[in-house]
Amino acid sequence: MSTSSNSAASASSRISSMFRVLFLAAIVGMLAACAAPPRYEPPPARVVPPGAPAATLPPADEAGPLPPARVQGKARWVPVRWSDLPGFADDALHEAWNAWIRSCERPSPAHAALCPEVRRLSIGAPEEQRAWLQQRLQPYRIEPLQGGEPLLTGYYEPMLEASRVPTATQQVPLYRPPADLNTRRPWYTRQEIDTSPAARAALRGREIAYVADPLDALSLQIQGSGRVRIAEPDGRVTMARLAYAGSNEQPYRSVGGWLLQQRALTDASWSGIKAWARANPQRTQEMLWSNPRVVFFREEPLSELDAAFGPRGAQGVPLTPGRSIAVEKDSVPYGTPMWLSTPGPLLALNRLVFAQDTGSAIVGAVRADYFVGWGLEAGEIAGRMKQPLALWVLWPR
Secondary structure, three states, X not given: OOOOHHHHHHHHHHHHHHHHHHHHHHHHHHHHHHOOXXXXXXXXXXXXXXXXXXXXXXXXXXXXXXXXXXXXXXEEEEEOOHHHOOOOOOOOOHHHHHHHHHHOOOOOOOOHHHHHHHHHHHHOOHHHHHHHHHHHEEEEEEEEOOOOOOXXXXXXXXXXXXXXXXXXXXXXXXXXXXXXXXXXXXXXXXXXXXXOHHXXXXXXXXXXXXXXXXXXXXXXXXXXXXXXXXXXXXXXXXXXXXXXXXEOOOOOOOHXXXXXXXXXXXXXXXXXXXXXXXXXXXXXXXXXXXXXXXXXXXXXXXXXOHHHOOOEOOOOOEOOOOOEEEOOOOOXXXXXXXXXXXXXXXXXXXEEEEEEEOOOOOOOOOEEEEEEEEOHHHHXXXXXXXXXXXXXXXXXX
């Protein structure tokens, strides 16, 4: 999907501003956590004379021999020079560093030894961070072993209004996993959940909250998690995160794809789908049932610090907007720093990101889902993102 260059630039600027705010809001808490034993304690800040180089490490030898190529899952990792990475000199690396500190909460064996230096460099100058990357890591371009279209899509965290009990306007339930989920595989389809007495009985009492729009509930299930503002029966309002807790293990089918097959619309973006549903309420249920997959949730409290990050991805650490991606886990281990490049058309990006999540739709070596953030604007961007992609793994030397 495409948009005008002005709107793309505006969206990119707004996202960049959001990343800076998120970084400043969270880094104090993260550094405080790092200061407690046995975690790394940052040294006192050093004074750099004006004009003096900030980097304390020599640059990597760009003329030396490259290591051999590697095979990982469905991917071939081809070694390249740092100068081959588009935009490497221009990325605001400090925006990515907090995502790296998060990865160090559950590092891969290959990257664990780097974490003390990663924490120290959270207060380093950009030149020092860049020089350290070149010294410690070797970039590898990812190539697919079995073909497949390089593709970048986006995902986000919806923010919904909900009620703890059904009301006249909020009657669409969001469920905890049923007790027999692990004994019946696959579990009931979406249509059976709505129509089968046995399925409805199994879910009775498993309701977490109720929302007004069934498409909002579907969006929450597609994204895998979301934030909800829950009106309690006593008048209080609870802020919570609904996190992925399982599925009915039915195949996922895109409702946008179903509408395209029906020739019901030509704009299969999320806003286009919702507009069609408003105009065709008599067919909305049919559209929903075209996707048999249902996701179940668990409710988590949402503290002020938690609210500065996204949900926990498959790596087990909170996602950072604009710096966390979902990958095919067999081709790229969780926690791996990566270089991502895409020309647009929605967002042009050259940046340091981290493999911190996966998803059933992420299939292929050069395939990633880009975590945009949360809320309506993030949802609009994520719903329209579908663009070319190049990926590099940054692996310890």
